[in-house]
Amino acid sequence: MMIVAGTVPIKDMPLTMGTVALDGDFLTVDSKKIPRTQGTGAMVSAALATTSYLGLEAPYAMLVGDKGEGKGSRQLYQYLIDHVAELSPSVITLHYWLPDMGQTRQLCAAIEKCEKRPIMIADAASMYSAKGAGLAETFDIFTPDATEIAFLADPEATHPAYIFKHLFETDGSRAPELAETAYANHGAARLLLVKGAVDYVIKEGKVLATINEPNVPALEPIGGTGDTITGLISALTYAELEPHEAAIIAAKANRMAGRYAKVTPATRVRQIIAQFPSVFKDYLCQWSDVCCVKGAD
């Protein structure tokens, strides 16, 4: 089982869980419609596109409505704390929610009680709370952008709004150096996929790969294009690729989907997600050993 967990911007939507399905322009989870927009909706959509193509079990989503007040986030944390051991997923991806360092600490302790330790992936504010609580090294994969790698490198910061200017570099060119600092300060997961004009795949401080083709600068302004990378890497890891292989393919697939969608800064992320099956069909075999899969035709 792959668990994908996060908040959605639907007022008063209770904690909702179940296997994800696609229904036109929406995702459905336990008969509730979830928009495929920036945030957890985009992340889950990308994961579903990948598992569908590979003929794998669809992601099991745990979603809750929260517009920023935090109530839904706390419910979601608590449910996971109470139930993750019995669910024992093989991959767990934590995404948008109100970061809470105390509950993150409890959740990580609960995950340790799983029969087999899952691959742990965090992006968005789940990554902020993991780092803020000093638990970054517990995680297998973080997917920061150029600002967030500076945040991971700052030993005192608990949110990217509070980082030292000398660490803040918007063009991402200092990502390897900042990643090294993040590892030295115990602020990084085992594997980092640093998203930017150049994507860096970094394992325990060492750059394993850089991805800069195709170059699609208009991806940066589009809300959700970082979320899709997290969904892709989650599903590819669930397909038992090594985390660094999953990261490299996720970065390449996201760029190529942007090219296929002929994106402009006004493109919506669902237009990019729609391209993933074509990208996989054309390139997945070339990028990996996954050349003959159910659902590929």
Next chain:
Amino acid sequence: MAFFKRQQKVKFEGGGLVLFQEVSQAMAAEKILKAAGYTVRLVAPPAELRKGCDLAVEINLVEQPGIERLLKEKDLAYVSIDPIKIKTAPLLDIVKVTDFGEWIMVKAGNMKITYEKSSGVIVNVSGGGCPDIPYLHAELIDRRLDEAQRPKDLGYTLCALNLDRAFDECLTLHARGDKT
């Protein structure tokens, strides 16, 4: 022999402090914030942060904008809101502008807004990770800058505050007539 499992009490780790001049203000703030659903606690601030009384309210620092707005609505004065860790940097105020031809993208910290130069319509919001950002994305997209509500008035978190800085710069650029 029966064993009883005691529920472990969750230690609150907020990361932020609201400082007040008077002890009574801190106590009133705690009551107001708890009633609004925030997790907070009364604490003694570290010596380096003592600006008024010796009682402060610990908050989840990420929730700073929502808490500031609520205290202002309730007319409860406070001295400042600061990170607990005294070595923490001040709020980041760097803004970067990227010209995409027909569109301008403004980045503030971890947040970005992109608008169409000719119309001033917001076409995308990206970055961040707090739960109000997908909500703000939905609220801001397809609205003109001069019609949209400010992110700091709609959001609750530091991501929303960064988004508001970007929004402010967009307003300035668009008002200046940067439509080329």
